[in-house]
């Protein structure tokens with residue numbers, strides 16, 4: 001069980017070499033368990049504490065799909081802050097490898113705090129960590145969480161409800177545009193308490209001519225029944 005383990009251990013339990021392999025192949029990859037079901041419900045329940053959030057977004061109003069999410073303030077609850085801190089150094093070598101393959105700059109320092117300071121100096125100073133909730137008929141349109149030039153290329157979503165038990169439908173979706181070919185789609189069922197690491201904007205795709213840029217988008221298929229709640233961790237801040 002995950003319950004009594006420090007967050008560093010929980011994140012370390014994932015086979016990171018295997019995860020990087022999956023990410024390189026599909027642009028997304030599941031972690032092992034990070035939160036117990038009880039911890040998932042505690043985090044999901046924070047949704048009802050308005051002081052923890054800076055904004056609520058009604059997705060239908062913005063034509064982002066249907067459902068609701070809330071952006072945390074910078075005062076992140078302990079478990080969320082710790083998980084994000086533990087993910088960053090694990091994702092960093094993958095981000096740097098991708099940038100090298102694509103011949104792009106890799107502006108990310110070793111420390112998440114230093115990187116966030118740079119985001120803030122560049123005008124991206126608002127927290128981008130979110131709690132989402134989808135009821136029957138809700139969905140999340142295919143999109144990218146890019147808020148400006150300061151971009152970390154990987155992010156994480158953690159499932160807080162149990163698929164097939166608490167809700168049906170609501171698969172995590174990704175599309176990948178391929179050079180001179182039609183778009184490839186993938187769907188992932190995110191287990192309760194597990195994380196899905198995925199591409200924020202684009203990733204290196206191997207072609208006969210070497211590495212090329214594979215633009216990716218993500219979203220969520222229609223929830224058919226029940227309640228699907230998730231926690232979204234992004235490693236750059238919002239404008």
Ligand SMILES: O=C(O)CCC(=O)C(=O)O
Nearest residue numbers: 132145157172220230232
């Ligand atoms: O609810 C989900 O699975 C995905 C939410 C999302 O768009 C995100 O975490 O960036």
Ligand SMILES: [Fe+2]
Nearest residue numbers: 143144145218
């Ligand atoms: Fe997103």
